[in-house]
Amino acid sequence: MNAPASVPDDETARRVGLPPGSRLHETRLASGLTIAAAEVPGARRQRLVAAVGVGYLDEPGDCRGLAHLLEHALFLGSANYPDSGELACWVGERGGRYNARTGETVTDVHLHLPPGDTDEGLTRLVDVLAQPSFNPERIGSEVEVLDAEFQARLADPALHRLVALGRLCREGHPARLCHAGNRKTLGVDRERLVMQLSTFHRQHYRAERMALVMLGPLPLEEQLERLTRHGAMLPAREPTPPVRHWRWSEPGGVAWHPPTAKAGTHSRTTTLELFWPLPEEQASTHADWLASVAARLADGRLAATLQAAIELEQLEVTLAPDGMGTALALRLTPAPDMEAVQAMLVACRSALERALAAPLPTPPSAPLDLDAWPRLRAAELVANQQDTPQPAGATTEPLLPWLAPEQCRLLWQSPTTPHRWATLAETGTAWRSQSPPGESLPLPWRAPPSLAVRPVYPSVDDPPPRPLHRDERFTLWAGDPARLPDAPPASLCLGWPAPASQQAARLAQWRQNTLPLRQVAASHGMRLSCAGDARGDWLIATGTAERLEALVELAVACWPERTAPAPTGPAEGLLAQRMLARLEALPPPGANAAGSRHVLGWASGCADERAAKALIRHLAERLTNMPTEADEPQHEVREGTTWLSPQGSDHAAMLELAGPDDTPRSRWLLQLLAQCHDAAFHHEMRQRRALGYVSAVRYREASGFPRLGYVIQSPGTGADTLRQAILDFLTRQGETLAQLSPAEMTRRRLGLLSHAGRPETHAEATDRLWQSLRRQTASGNASAPWQPLPWEAEEQALAALRCDDLLSLARDLAMGRLATRWWFHRPSGADA
Missing domain, CATH: 3.30.830.10 (Metalloenzyme, LuxS/M16 peptidase-like)
Structure with a gap:
């Protein structure tokens, strides 16, 4: 399919960002099912993903939430495994994981298993997809579960964002409505609901609308044989692809806020999203060019320009925005008032004009995520059932009108104001139309941080890890005990004690300060991570040795020694998830790093050890001269x-x-x-x-x-x-x-x-x-x-x-x- 026979499997794998030594083969079977096998020798587990080209936008208008309910129903028993929760028990007994997700136009089910359980895992996965049992009593109980989920999500701003986004869609289009699903939208007639589920499943869960993707250490040929054999069990019927119409009304904007927002909420809870919807076929044809445009928007210059005028914390550029279909989108936080929104809009439009004229020649590859890759690839395969190779010499002219300034849509999570807000009855979301601001003077362009290229004097050999320097102020290790095939040329890790009090605010400020720097690093194929825990703060920088010293030096300079408490805004995510997150933030028993000033470093790959030693010495001196801060007392976990x-x-x-x-x-x-x-x-x-x-x-x-x-x-x-x-x-x-x-x-x-x-x-x-x-x-x-x-x-x-x-x-x-x-x-x- 996407890998012609003339292209070696390892070359195909390299093109899609899999690790060196991987092999990838994709094909379409006679039934219409698309299969993809990725052999990644270093993987520990086998990832299995089944994706179906149907989502909540394909639901019947009188039964919103049906696609989500069907996803849940898959786990309530099937023809050969009738017990409810049997798949969950089987996966759990093998130390695996499973989950599912219903999106706009794609539903996926994914399993992570030990390689030896792959064959039975595929058997069970195909059975729940092809032959769910739809027990009326279980379906009725699951409706109550979905209703509880809906009620819980009413406290989550993410739900209200999607609902507000619907105000920018055409009257009568499914995207204009909320599809979370609840007792009212699904009804209480179990027999009718089971009939609707059966019909929806029969119409859409067909081989020609599905993709099976596998990634793991099993040999490529073995993966392909298993996918082909088990995929033959999926039903093949006459294709009746859903008819999907253009969702968007005329360009405009919407301001919104959750019903729980309070007047005077701090501005950092606000977000501005600017997006340019794109026709799917043309966007797929010119995917590489669009990636280069997005990379130019995220090269650090726009972030540096906005940070000079606004306390910009986040700037995300994506071609796959949540709930927006195919689009080029920018997400900026915070967007505290109309003056800031206007400045952001003008700067982003100007930046897009620059990006269209001079896309980044070689977009940086995304960080490798072996868990996410099969899901993303499966979604791409079912979204593009027909091959759409870019013709030789194809021009990007047809896309330019779609990226014109006047085609921009605006979605603003706004602070509450005394102005009149409309309210959506089903969710309580507050909203109002927001016309794009008029013309204003552009912000003066700022240069992003520069990563100076410096001469490097790496070690001539590859010694085992060893302490390069150790005294009462700092310890520096050098050497790499494990170098995998996808290793970057060099890396440098630095860590130092920092007060646990206000750590969340300090890390947020540090990441804000390094936003343009991290984007510049990414444009050069480098990575910078800033983090912390109860033992202190740290950074990990990887990439070319010639720029590594400059990257780390600038990152350390951005670290805030003191910071104001972080503002609080509406809680996001399910309450249970937020409670579990508390367990990750607790200090180790007896931990108290406030009195220590010892700095730790580790240089590996071809990192310049002399430069690393100078950097860590400078950081140790900075901490020595920093005034002490009274820290919160740390308590051991005890009953309570x-x-x-x-x-x-x-x-x-x-x-x-x-x-x-x-x-x-x-x-x-x-x-x-x-x-x-x-x-x-x-x-x-x-x-x-x-x-x-x-x-x-x-x-x-x-x-x-x-x-x-x-x-x-x-x-x-x-x-x-x-x-x-x-x-x-x-x-x-x-x-x-x-x-x-x-x-x-x-x-x-x-x-x-x-x-x-x-x-x-x-x-x-x-x-x-x-x-x-x-x-x-x-x-x-x-x-x-x-x-x-x-x-x-x-x-x-x-x-x-x-x-x-x-x-x-x-x-x-x-x-x-x-x-x-x-x-x-x-x-x-x-x-x-």
Whole structure:
């Protein structure tokens, strides 16, 4: 299909950004099914994705939410696997993961499995796609789940953004309406709903509308054979592709805000989106040219220009904006008032004119994400069922009118104002038409940061990791213990102590300060990551050795020593997700880095060691001269209760289990327990007790310390009932689920290694090595040799675990002998 026989499979893989040594082959079977196999030798697990070219814009107008309900119904039983939740249990037992997503025009289901389970995984995946059972009672219960999800999402600005975006669409077009789905839009007639689901499934879930994509370490030929064999089970019928009309009304703008927004909300909760809708066929034909245009818009110049006038925190440029179909879009934050919006619009229009005249010749490749790649590729394949190769010498002239200034649409998440706002009845979204601002004087253009090319004096050999310098102020390591095929030429990591208080605000300010710098780095094929945790702040920079010193030097200069508290805005995402995120931000037991000023560095690849030493010495001197800041006292996790401030209309409860230490053994044990409990906990709370939309057991880490969260989000069940439900599960089922036979333990180990074994990419290896070095230094073992590799130590710890170790952990949890903490959320106005 997209890989003609004359093009080698490895060359095809290289073109789409897969790691060196990979092979890719895509073809279309006689049934019309598109299959794609990607052999990535360094991958740990096999990714399986099935995509269908149907989404919520294809739903019947009298049953909004039907596509989303069908996605849920796929997991409620199928012809050969009739039990509800059977796929979830099977995947969980193998240490895998599964999920699904319904988009505008594509629905996908994806599994991550150990390579040895691929064949059965495909069998089960194809069965749920081809033969879902549609049990009326289960469908009725799932409607209640979707309604609970809808009610929960009413507190999420992302839902209101999509609803407001519909105001820019033509009357009568499906994109003008909300498709989240709830009890009212889906109805209560179960028999009728089952008939609609069956009809919708029969019309759209057909081989010629689908793609199966696989990525993993299995040989290419084996992957293709399995995809072909299992794909033959998908039904092939006469193609009746959905008719999709142009959605957009005349160019214009909409301002909006969530119903929970309050007057006086800080301006950083505001966002401006500018987008130019494009015809799909022409955009596909000229995809490379559009990527070059987008890369020019993100080369740092526009960001630097806007930052000089506005406290710009984010500037994202994308050709795949959420909810906008095919478009070139810019997303800018914050956009505090009309004057700022006008300045942004003028600058962006001018920048687009420049980009159209001089696109970036070689757009930088996106960071490799092996989890995301199969999903994105499957969506592309079902969206372009017919090959659309760009003709030789094809001109981009037909696209230029679509990118004219007057074709720009504007979507502004605005602060509340005294002006009159309309309200959408279904969601409560506040909105009003917003005409694009008139002409104004353009902002003076600012040059982006310059990455000076400097002479490099790298080591002539490739020595093993060694401490290049060590004293009371800083330690610098050099050498690379693991260099994967996709390794960049050089990398430099720096870390230093920083107060835990106001860390979120400090990191936000640092990322804001480095926005133009990170874009400039990307335009040169380099990467800069700025992050922090309870042990301090750090950066990781990778790319060409000649520019690496300049990149790191500028990034360190952008780090704010002091910052104001971060403003708060409307909470985003589901409440349960936000509660689980708390577990990743907690400090390690006894952590307090405020009194230390020791700086840590690591140079690898062909990085200039002399330059790295000079940089880290300068940073150490800067920290020495920095005034101390009183830090918040750190407390160890102990039994207790935390009540969260009201953040929505749902109740929620979470039991946090803290690991005793940050050793690989503790991390593996908690991950094993999560695997054993998750599917059963989900079924017990969501299916049997019908407590709420979200019920899950999730593993999290904070600075390497492991934690589990047993979380339930419910629209109407109080905290005491949710708490008791979690305790009942642990005492009645917790030990039984953790009683594994030796064969089951072996299978679980293989599953864990497929999920968190040896690194799949050099970026992952660098991050894991860096965090291991930071933990080693924080523990006071800075003088110890850097051996063994962290994943080797982790494999040894996993191999040493026995069945009784896991059972003992589950028993201690059920008996209340472990360090736990309860987190509760109660809506404002709810009874105490």
